[in-house]
Amino acid sequence: MTATTAxxxxxxxxxxxxxxxxxxxxxxxxxRRELIRFMNDRMRIVTxxxxxxxxxxxxxSGLERLSRAGTHGVDLKTFIxxxxxxxxxxxxAIFSAASIVWDREFGFLREMMVAQVRRSSIVIGKALGGATxxxxxxxxxxxxxxxxxxxxxxxxxxxxxxxxxxxAFSITSFGLMVAxxxxxxxxxxxxxxxxxxxxxxxxxxxxxxxxxxxxxAALNRLDPLSYAVDPMRRLVFHHLDISxxxxxxxxxxxxxxxxxxxxxxxxxxxxxxxxxxxxxAIWEFxxxx
Numbered sequence: 001m002t003a004t005t006a007x008x009x010x011x012x013x014x015x016x017x018x019x020x021x022x023x024x025x026x027x028x029x030x031x032r033r034e035l036i037r038f039m040n041d042r043m044r045i046v047t048x049x050x051x052x053x054x055x056x057x058x059x060x061s062g063l064e065r066l067s068r069a070g071t072h073g074v075d076l077k078t079f080i081x082x083x084x085x086x087x088x089x090x091x092x093a094i095f096s097a098a099s100i101v102w103d104r105e106f107g108f109l110r111e112m113m114v115a116q117v118r119r120s121s122i123v124i125g126k127a128l129g130g131a132t133x134x135x136x137x138x139x140x141x142x143x144x145x146x147x148x149x150x151x152x153x154x155x156x157x158x159x160x161x162x163x164x165x166x167x168a169f170s171i172t173s174f175g176l177m178v179a180x181x182x183x184x185x186x187x188x189x190x191x192x193x194x195x196x197x198x199x200x201x202x203x204x205x206x207x208x209x210x211x212x213x214x215x216x217a218a219l220n221r222l223d224p225l226s227y228a229v230d231p232m233r234r235l236v237f238h239h240l241d242i243s244x245x246x247x248x249x250x251x252x253x254x255x256x257x258x259x260x261x262x263x264x265x266x267x268x269x270x271x272x273x274x275x276x277x278x279x280x281a282i283w284e285f286x287x288x289x
Contacts, residue, residue: 102185
């Protein structure tokens, strides 16, 4: 009698082919992961608001007397508010983009890269997740409009949300474009501080862009953030009861060689820059080993 040995059961594993549905599902998973990470980190929600609130209430109140003659009767906090709406989104979007550096350091990024999805889906999911998180943070600042004498106009709020969403997408794409090539969080934050803070101050978020020195006016027109701050301020000022002289002095708009750039074109510039930087981030991520 010969003993019969049981044959081990063979489990066949099949990998489904790539399809549009699988790519969209991958984007959704990455997007949802960014939201879960944000909602579970309550300290991050609070700390991301500290700097914008300091600019709005401490700086705005402290410099009110010095600037009263140059604001045509407009409260300095009211003037700063549109810029603060933009920087709130900007800072949060940059921190969201930093997640790709954390994932690389802890090894999770490698697990995502071996998944049977295009790497572009991972980048797009992170960009949309970061934009959603930053837009949510911007909603908190919108709720404070009444404290700086800005009315809660439904049309204005919808416009603010749209500009914030586009800015959040563009800044997150920019952060991803930089983060793909950086290995450590310390290096990423150093590079971001070197780039983001000059962008913020040059954009005109804290001062009117009328009568600037030629060199500063040129930098203001080259600053991508200016094309979000200006339409945001024009939108808010359109719903304020202030004199035409104040509007002309505080929200003159951006000009190209004497031509006033329409607000819609400014917003389009923000969107196109975001798409261009996202494309570069996808190309860099796809060529990364």
